[in-house]
Amino acid sequence: MNLDSKFSRRNFLKTASALTAASALPGIWLSSTGLTSCSSTPRKPKFVSPNDKVNLACVGIGNRGGEIIREFNKTGLCNIVALCDVDMGAPQTQENMKLFPNAKQYKDFRKMFDEMADQIDAVTVGVPDFAHFPITILAMSLGKHVYTEKPLARTFDEIERLIAAEKKYGVVTQMGNQGHSEANYFQFKAWQEAGIIKDVTAITAHMNNSRRWHGWDPNITRMPDAMPLPETLVWDTWLMAQPFHEYNKDYVNGQWRCWYDFGMGALGDWGAHILDTAHQFLELGLPTEINMLRAEGHNPFFYPMSSTILFRFPARGDMPPVDVTWYDGLDNIPPVPEGYGNLELDPNIPPVGNGKIQPAKLNPGKIIYSKELTFKGGSHGSTLSIIPEEKAKEMASSLPEVPKSPSNHYKNFLLACQGVEEPRSPFSIAGPLSQVFCLGVLAQWLNTKLTFDPVTKKITNNDKANQLLIGPEPRKGWEEFYKL
DSSP: OOOOEEEEOHHHHHHHHHHHHTTTTTOOSGGGGSSOSSOOOOOOOOOOOTTTEEEEEEESSHHHHHHHHHHHHHTTTTTEEEEEOBTSSSSHHHHHHHHHHTTEEEEEHHHHHHHHHHOOSSSOOOSOOOGGHHHHHHHHHOOEEEOOSSSOSSHHHHHHHHHHHHHHHHOOEEOGGGGGSHHHHHHHHHHHHTTOOOSEEEEEEESSOOOTTTOOOOOOOOOOOOOOOOOTTHHHHHTTSSOOOOOOOGGGGTGGBBTTTTHHHHHHHHHHSSSHHHHHHHTOOOOSSSEEEEETTSSBBBBOOOOEEEEOOOOOOTTTEEEEEEEEEETOOOOTTTOOOOOSSTSSSSOGSSSOOOOSSSSSSEEEEEOOEEEEOOOTTEEEEEEEEEHHHGGGSSOOOOOOSSHHHHHHHHHHTSEEEEEOSOHHHHHHHHHHHHHHHHHHHSSEEEETTTTTTTTTTTTTHHHHHSOOOOOTTTTGGOOO
């Protein structure tokens, strides 16, 4: 399907209304948003005056979504005008609703846009990976700036559409890998421009802490049984465009990350916090090979207990090819070079899954090997160090000064909505990074080596994997989001 294909918004309205009636949801997509217009001309984005606050609507307000809202509120640059969640009765959503009593409340993002489109400047999307796309693409089509959590979307094709939509609709976009506005971003940029980081040939990326599916029996033969649906949860809307699944408690409140059908595993969760700067400033783009070296406890339903994935990136201009090897799992600690130094945990790295980081041999992070130097670093905003220590001391006087960040990731997005700054992780930058993770997940899912053509953007050695770049057909009534 061509992203730029024309379609009738009136037909969109009719299709969606039929779905609404069948689902016994409130009325959605009425004429107030302009979605009934036969014109396919995109709405022009509205940039907010630097003298005004950005009117922010928040979709997904519990758990991570709630953290996002509170961080945006701290900036003092926005008004929280709408809160939307499929479970407005859950304790985690109730907590955030109390913080913003004047914000209008919705269970369905479509109804929110229908009633409030003209009162919203920007939208945050803090929902499960598989649900990012419909909310984000509809907001963009309405001329709303969008902050979407990482990874950008669940499928390679959805990300491709969002990258194109950023250009088509001209809105400000930002993916929520918050370390991309912290010290590591500015250090990597400064060190590369000064020639300190050059001729990189290999990167080891590692996240060896416990995940939600650790301890589960990998000898699974089907998805879990249906459970009674919580009274406050609108399950049909939670599923979005995904094929129908019966409710189970192990699909919600972060558990969705465990399943191939819904989430992106450890790689999608932490990859953007570990590899973002290397991917951008080394211009890695898309790999030509994705090789599954280890998949301990593999099954076709949820992620392996341990994974090792080798990504091969070709030469770019005068930069040599790069091998990136990803390690996850409690028993899958990568080797470290001589002179690596301290292995203690870094208190500056955020905890995993709202809990404490488990004792491990290595922090979540990376080792970067170049022809002349070796660097080690953590995740998020953690800075790099040259190793061994003797080499770092020898080079200390020649290292460039690293500028401080003028704004954190949330403030940067709001300032971009005001035309004051450029967003640091727009979809044009964050999208290809997220597509790397999509390719890695397909290698995990099928437990095989994949060859990929970055020009045609096709997997060339596995038809099933190539089909999974797009994913399953959207459920009836959700097809129109893939025509925006």
